[in-house]
Amino acid sequence: MDILFTEIADSLGLKCTDSCYRHVKGSFMDFGDIVMEKGFFFLLVTNGTASVSDIYHRYTLSANDLLVLTPSVRGVLSKRSTDFFCSCLYIVPDYFDTLSAGQLLYNQVSLYIGNYQLPIFSLDAERVKYLSQVMSLLSPQLEIMHLYQDGSLRHLFCFLLLQIADTLYKKNRDTSGYVKRSSEIFRNFKKLLVHHYRDYHTISFYADKLNVSTTYLSRVVKRITGHTVCFHISELLCADARKMLECTDMDVQEIADVLGFSDQSVFGKFFLRKTGMSPMNFRKRKE
Numbered sequence: 001m002d003i004l005f006t007e008i009a010d011s012l013g014l015k016c017t018d019s020c021y022r023h024v025k026g027s028f029m030d031f032g033d034i035v036m037e038k039g040f041f042f043l044l045v046t047n048g049t050a051s052v053s054d055i056y057h058r059y060t061l062s063a064n065d066l067l068v069l070t071p072s073v074r075g076v077l078s079k080r081s082t083d084f085f086c087s088c089l090y091i092v093p094d095y096f097d098t099l100s101a102g103q104l105l106y107n108q109v110s111l112y113i114g115n116y117q118l119p120i121f122s123l124d125a126e127r128v129k130y131l132s133q134v135m136s137l138l139s140p141q142l143e144i145m146h147l148y149q150d151g152s153l154r155h156l157f158c159f160l161l162l163q164i165a166d167t168l169y170k171k172n173r174d175t176s177g178y179v180k181r182s183s184e185i186f187r188n189f190k191k192l193l194v195h196h197y198r199d200y201h202t203i204s205f206y207a208d209k210l211n212v213s214t215t216y217l218s219r220v221v222k223r224i225t226g227h228t229v230c231f232h233i234s235e236l237l238c239a240d241a242r243k244m245l246e247c248t249d250m251d252v253q254e255i256a257d258v259l260g261f262s263d264q265s266v267f268g269k270f271f272l273r274k275t276g277m278s279p280m281n282f283r284k285r286k287e
Contacts, residue, residue: 002033002076005041005090020095020153023138025087027080034077040091041069042164043077044131048084052077054118058226061120064128066164068109068119075118087135091157099154101161108168117183117224121171131167134160182220185210189221189229197236198260203229238274241267245283252279 008031009022027048028034036043043052045065052059052067053076061067061077069075071093096102109119123131137156192206200206206229207214221229237259244255256267271279 002035003031005034005036020092022090027085036069037074038071039093040096042089043067044087044128046085046132048081050077050084051079059118059120064123064125066121066123087132089135099157101158105161105165108165108172121168127167134163185220186224193232197233201233201260234274241271245279
């Protein structure tokens with residue numbers, strides 16, 4: 001069952017000061033899939049692995065990864081390893097917009113949002129340790145402050161956001177060429193795939209057409225989507241096969257020929273692997 005991150009914070013007694021933020025450190029092992037939405041989230045992984053997904057792709061988070069989510073993106077944290085541990089900061093959008101450093105940070109993550117990628121950054125261990133220490137300053141002890149609480153919070157948030165923005169600027173400066181090129185490669189791969197998936201089932205064809213190595217294309221597609229090139233090809237082939245079995249009277253050999261399989265046996269094994277049943281049994285089930 002999905003649970004909102006803010007509900008977890010409330011269940012742990014971590015109310016946010018003037019409803020502007022929540023900061024939680026832990027493994028979240030007592031909870032199911034965790035939904036992060038309608039806010040700014042900074043999730044810093046210090047140990048273990050987990051999966052995070054948006055409406056487009058699924059990604060793997062590992063130790064020393066920093067995930068940044070904006071209010072327009074809904075992320076779901078799942079499949080956490082037993083040794084998973086992270087520090088997660090949530091900031092209410094209206095409050096974030098009042099912070100002077102907010103726009104500087106947003107500028108560094110907007111490149112990824114425009115390319116339909118989650119902004120995930122792999123940092124060095126020392127940087128992770130430092131950011132974790134800064135985030136820890138947002139502790140429940142701030143609740144006992146009265147007269148200077150708002151000013152202290154604003155200074156802490158701006159300091160943290162500037163630190164993160166500076167870190168991301170350095171990462172973007174080193175990898176922006178790769179991000180731009182990889183996004184272009186992926187878009188062209190998808191265009192090729194739509195036109196040729198029935199005739200060409202191997203990665204080498206698409207890599208040759210794109211003038212890149214198979215290793216590079218594999219890395220780009222895996223990074224952006226969380227899946228392999230072969231997975232994307234097989235998904236289209238399987239969808240076509242299911243449609244033909246359900247909606248036409250073509251025999252299995254004809255379908256195998258249309259989809260570019262060498263013979264009916266190879267197609268049958270492929271379909272069984274993807275759906276758990278043979279083409280004939282699939283058709284009979286529908287009938």
